Amino acid sequence: MIDTHAHLHFPQFDEDREEVIKECEEKLEAVITVGCDLEDSRKAISLAENSKNIFATVGIHPHEAKNYSEKDYDKLINLAKSPKVVAVGEAGLDFYRNLSPKEKQYEIFEMQVEAAKELKLPVIIHTRNAAKEMADFIRKHFEGVKGVVHCFSGEKELLEAALDTGLFISYSGIVTYPKNSSLRETLKYVPSSRLLIETDSPYLAPQPVRGKRNKPIFVAYTARAIAEFLGLKFSDIDRITSVNAKRLFNLPLSSEESKEKLVYQVGNRLYINLTTKCPCNCKFCFRGYEDFILGYKLKLSREPIAEEYMYRIKNPGVYEEIVFCGYGEPFERFEELKKVAEWIKKFSKETPVRVDTCGLGYLITGREDILDELKGIVDSFSISVNAGTPEEYRRIVKPKFGEKSWNSLLKFIKDVKEKGFNVQITAVRYPGFDEKSFKELSEKLGVPFKIREFKRFKKWEE
Ligand code: SF4
Known part of the structure; x- marks a missing residue:
C-alpha cells in the first residue's frame, strides 16, 4: 500500500519520526512526503534521501505563493533533481483562506506546471474553495501533463475536468467520515485506473482514529472504507491504488505487476482475459487509453492458447464465479472460449461460468449455431447493449459490422434467453443516455437490465 500524500517532515513528527518511519518501512510499500515551499521541500528531500521507501516532492503551496516569484x-x-523527487507540488489554488493574493496563486501554480513539464514529473494539485477555477485551469494548462487532484472533496465539475485531462483522483481520510456520503458517491465515477489514496498526515485522520494525529499507516483505514463502499476486497483497493501510484510517480512496478494478465481475480471472482480485439468502438471504452484496469495489466501483446489459461486458473472450484471478461470481446476467440469453459466445468461443475459480451458473436464467428456449443459449459451472459434504439446503438457503440449489427444483437439476446441461459443486458449511463428507451427494450425482450455509472477516461465528444 502506498500513501501518496503525507508531510512526514513536518514538526508534528519531530518527537517520534523514527518510529513512524519504521512503521512505514514495515507496513507500506512507499510514502510520498510532500513539500509546501522550497525550504520545506528541502526537508522533505533530506528525509526521503535517508529512507528507502520514502519519496519527496518539490512544491510551493498556494498559501506560500506570496513569498515566491x-x-x-x-x-x-534544481531541487527537483534529487532522484528521490517524484512530483512537483503541492501546487494549486486555495481561495478558502486566501493567504496569498489570487493573482499570485495563479502565477506560482502556472510556474510549477511549467517546471513539471520540463522535469517530466507529475503535479500534485491542491485546491480548496476553487473547484470551478481549478477545473478551468486544468482544462487550459494540463494537456499532456500528468498529475493528481489530492484530497479530492467531491466537486463534480472538478472531477470531470480532471478525468477528461487524464489526471488521477486521490481520496484522503475524509472519505471515511459518516456525513461525507456525497464524496463517497463520487467513487462510482472514478475509473479504477485513476484512483489513489493518501493520508495528508499529520492532518485529516480517517475513521476510526479521527481526531488523532494522522500518520501514513492509517491510509489502510481509507482503503478499507473505499473497498466496502465499492463492494471490493481490501486487497483489491490495495493492489489498484499501489499500482496506480507507481504508474503516476514512476516508481518501479514489481515483475508480477508488470506482467500481462491472462486471468485476474477481483473479489471472489476470477476473470478470463482472452483477447484485446473487439468489433465495437464504444465512445466510452477505455481501450486505447488504459493498459491497466483494476490494478492489472490487461492489454495483451499476443493471443494466448487455451492451455495457458487452464494452467493459470489452476483450481476453478475456489471461485464464486468465473467470468470471460477482459480487455476485448470473448467471442473473438470462440474456440478458446469453448475449450476453457469446457475445462472449467470438467473440474468444477458447480462453479458458475459467465460470458460478458457485446452480443455480436454471430457476426464475429459468421455462424448462428454457436450457442448450442456453449450449453452446459456456460451458465449466463451479460450483454452490453448501451442503447434502446438502433440509431443510438450505431452512434455510441459504433460496431464494425454496421447496419446489420443491431438485428444480429437482438437475435442473439433472444436466442440466449430461449436456449435457457441466464441473461441480462447492460448499459453505461454516458452523457445523453436514453434510459427510458433502454428500459423499454429490456421489457420488450423480457430480460433484466443493469445500468453502470459512466467513468470518464477522456473528454466526451458529441
Ligand atoms: S464492447 Fe466493451 S471492449 Fe468493446 S468497445 Fe465496447 S466497451 Fe470496449
Missing part, C-alpha cells in the same frame, strides 16, 4: 523557477528545478 518566477525568479524561483531555477531553484525549484
Whole structure:
C-alpha cells in the first residue's frame, strides 16, 4: 500500500519520526512526503534521501505563493533533481483562506506546471474553495501533463475536468467520515485506473482514529472504507491504488505487476482475459487509453492458447464465479472460449461460468449455431447493449459490422434467453443516455437490465 500524500517532515513528527518511519518501512510499500515551499521541500528531500521507501516532492503551496516569484523557477528545478523527487507540488489554488493574493496563486501554480513539464514529473494539485477555477485551469494548462487532484472533496465539475485531462483522483481520510456520503458517491465515477489514496498526515485522520494525529499507516483505514463502499476486497483497493501510484510517480512496478494478465481475480471472482480485439468502438471504452484496469495489466501483446489459461486458473472450484471478461470481446476467440469453459466445468461443475459480451458473436464467428456449443459449459451472459434504439446503438457503440449489427444483437439476446441461459443486458449511463428507451427494450425482450455509472477516461465528444 502506498500513501501518496503525507508531510512526514513536518514538526508534528519531530518527537517520534523514527518510529513512524519504521512503521512505514514495515507496513507500506512507499510514502510520498510532500513539500509546501522550497525550504520545506528541502526537508522533505533530506528525509526521503535517508529512507528507502520514502519519496519527496518539490512544491510551493498556494498559501506560500506570496513569498515566491518566477525568479524561483531555477531553484525549484534544481531541487527537483534529487532522484528521490517524484512530483512537483503541492501546487494549486486555495481561495478558502486566501493567504496569498489570487493573482499570485495563479502565477506560482502556472510556474510549477511549467517546471513539471520540463522535469517530466507529475503535479500534485491542491485546491480548496476553487473547484470551478481549478477545473478551468486544468482544462487550459494540463494537456499532456500528468498529475493528481489530492484530497479530492467531491466537486463534480472538478472531477470531470480532471478525468477528461487524464489526471488521477486521490481520496484522503475524509472519505471515511459518516456525513461525507456525497464524496463517497463520487467513487462510482472514478475509473479504477485513476484512483489513489493518501493520508495528508499529520492532518485529516480517517475513521476510526479521527481526531488523532494522522500518520501514513492509517491510509489502510481509507482503503478499507473505499473497498466496502465499492463492494471490493481490501486487497483489491490495495493492489489498484499501489499500482496506480507507481504508474503516476514512476516508481518501479514489481515483475508480477508488470506482467500481462491472462486471468485476474477481483473479489471472489476470477476473470478470463482472452483477447484485446473487439468489433465495437464504444465512445466510452477505455481501450486505447488504459493498459491497466483494476490494478492489472490487461492489454495483451499476443493471443494466448487455451492451455495457458487452464494452467493459470489452476483450481476453478475456489471461485464464486468465473467470468470471460477482459480487455476485448470473448467471442473473438470462440474456440478458446469453448475449450476453457469446457475445462472449467470438467473440474468444477458447480462453479458458475459467465460470458460478458457485446452480443455480436454471430457476426464475429459468421455462424448462428454457436450457442448450442456453449450449453452446459456456460451458465449466463451479460450483454452490453448501451442503447434502446438502433440509431443510438450505431452512434455510441459504433460496431464494425454496421447496419446489420443491431438485428444480429437482438437475435442473439433472444436466442440466449430461449436456449435457457441466464441473461441480462447492460448499459453505461454516458452523457445523453436514453434510459427510458433502454428500459423499454429490456421489457420488450423480457430480460433484466443493469445500468453502470459512466467513468470518464477522456473528454466526451458529441
Ligand atoms: S464492447 Fe466493451 S471492449 Fe468493446 S468497445 Fe465496447 S466497451 Fe470496449
